Amino acid sequence: LSQIGADAAGGVTRTAFTQAEAQANERVVSWLRELQLTVAADRWGNLFASSDGNDPAGVPWLAGSHLDTVPNGGRLDGALGVVAAVEAIAAMRQADAMPPWPVEEPVRYAHGKVGSLLFSGAIEPGQLTAVDDGTIVAFPPPVTENLPERAAGRAIGGCLELHIEQGRRLERAGRRIGVVTAVASPIRLRIVVAGRADHSGATPMDDRRDALVAAAQLVLAIESAGRREAGHESVATAAQLTVSPGAMNVVPGAATLLVDVRGIDGPSMARVRADIETAAATIATDRELRITVTTLSSAEPTRFDEAVVAELVETAEDLDEPTLVMPSGAGHDAQCLALLAPAGMIFVPSIDGISHSPLEQTADTDVITGARVLAAAWATAGYAIVPDPS
Ligand SMILES: [Zn+2]
Numbered sequence: 001l002s003q004i005g006a007d008a009a010g011g012v013t014r015t016a017f018t019q020a021e022a023q024a025n026e027r028v029v030s031w032l033r034e035l036q037l038t039v040a041a042d043r044w045g046n047l048f049a050s051s052d053g054n055d056p057a058g059v060p061w062l063a064g065s066h067l068d069t070v071p072n073g074g075r076l077d078g079a080l081g082v083v084a085a086v087e088a089i090a091a092m093r094q095a096d097a098m099p100p101w102p103v104e105e106p107v108r109y110a111h112g113k114v115g116s117l118l119f120s121g122a123i124e125p126g127q128l129t130a131v132d133d134g135t136i137v138a139f140p141p142p143v144t145e146n147l148p149e150r151a152a153g154r155a156i157g158g159c160l161e162l163h164i165e166q167g168r169r170l171e172r173a174g175r176r177i178g179v180v181t182a183v184a185s186p187i188r189l190r191i192v193v194a195g196r197a198d199h200s201g202a203t204p205m206d207d208r209r210d211a212l213v214a215a216a217q218l219v220l221a222i223e224s225a226g227r228r229e230a231g232h233e234s235v236a237t238a239a240q241l242t243v244s245p246g247a248m249n250v251v252p253g254a255a256t257l258l259v260d261v262r263g264i265d266g267p268s269m270a271r272v273r274a275d276i277e278t279a280a281a282t283i284a285t286d287r288e289l290r291i292t293v294t295t296l297s298s299a300e301p302t303r304f305d306e307a308v309v310a311e312l313v314e315t316a317e318d319l320d321e322p323t324l325v326m327p328s329g330a331g332h333d334a335q336c337l338a339l340l341a342p343a344g345m346i347f348v349p350s351i352d353g354i355s356h357s358p359l360e361q362t363a364d365t366d367v368i369t370g371a372r373v374l375a376a377a378w379a380t381a382g383y384a385i386v387p388d389p390s
Pocket residue numbers: 066077078163
């Protein structure tokens with residue numbers, strides 16, 4: 001699969017809604033058809049492959065991920081969860097262990113979760129520009145095949161996703177399987193410092209409204225705000241700073257900071273935001289300049305279903321695989337599906353925590369362990385977790 005979209009820089013560039021992504025979809029669909037699954041698409045371009053199941057009342061359990069990559073990404077990211085689900089179905093078929101309810105694999109959750117956001121109803125197509133830092137995507141996506149439409153509103157029993165961790169926690173803990181409790185969500189802020197541009201030679205130190213110095217103080221205040229809430233797993237990052245006019249002989253007159261606050265605890269994230277706003281007000285007063293803080297986006301963290309988390313831990317332990325129960329700092333498709341049904345995620349370690357890079361790697365044994373846990377959980381979760389009929 002990593003040959004599709006292989007780029008000159010040794011990575012994979014298979015961005016959403018491109019020919020390369022369509023080719024990857026077709027490749028995976030051919031594998032799924034070999035497994036005698038029925039392939040369908042929803043009106044957002046998400047592809048699904050489903051077994052029928054022999055329980056007429058059974059609602060499908062989904063497992064899958066996304067096939068698109070970031071530009072010059074690695075070969076694992078979402079592809080791992082898609083391929084592992086294919087392998088899981090193959091293993092179930094081989095072992096004659098297909099569950100009585102349908103298993104269904106969504107294989108195209110493209111572009112900053114756009115596919116799963118639309119599928120779950122979390123966003124409407126008109127809101128697409130608000131997704132993924134304002135990047136506008138082509139919509140509707142190009143249809144590569146004439147596929148039957150997946151029945152809209154078909155109930156879902158639950159959803160599982162295997163993904164690489166994209167961090168170093170598992171490696172540090174010496175564990176191969178992470179079970180994700182919650183997905184952090186970002187609050188994004190734009191902070192504009194309006195000072196006064198002056199000649200850097202002619203303006204004495206006590207007569208300056210230096211926007212960059214104020215922004216520098218803010219950067220430190222943002223770090224402190226994050227550190228104060230570290231016990232609640234919140235983090236704060238001053239991610240980008242632009243200064244104008246940016247000339248060697250001019251005291252900076254304006255500065256813009258982009259800030260990313262993330263966490264799994266809403267009140268803790270709110271305290272980080274409040275601390276940043278207080279620091280901005282104090283610095284503005286002290287330095288006699290204007291600082292405005294604008295919220296670009298703000299979302300509630302997703303907590304995964306406790307029964308699914310417990311089931312994944314138990315499944316892994318039955319396979320003699322101790323787990324690390326942990327939050328995810330990065331966003332994933334499963335958090336969108338969690339709006340519709342009980343959902344959960346399995347992480348496998350990322351070597352050195354590297355991801356979204358050609359250097360992204362996971363040991364083969366860890367990939368296999370992750371796929372085994374996914375297969376075992378997928379084959380049994382429907383017995384343990386019955387969806388709320390409402
Ligand atoms: Zn991913």
